[in-house]
Amino acid sequence: MLIDTNIYVETSSTAPKSMKRHCGYVIECKQKTVEGIEEFEGTFNQAILQALVLALRRFTKPARL
8 A cells, every 4th residue: 555645855046056055845744744955056056956855765664656
């Protein structure tokens, strides 16, 4: 049985240039919420992908995203 899960990602800046920024994620699963933030240097798209990778590493069981 797959559990319905939501992942939200965000960065501290949406500027496309490469710069230092914070990227974070929130994972919602039933009644549990997990979050994480990391400082990262790169473009906006790289930061979004980095936050998504960090979030997906938290999964230990199959889930419906």
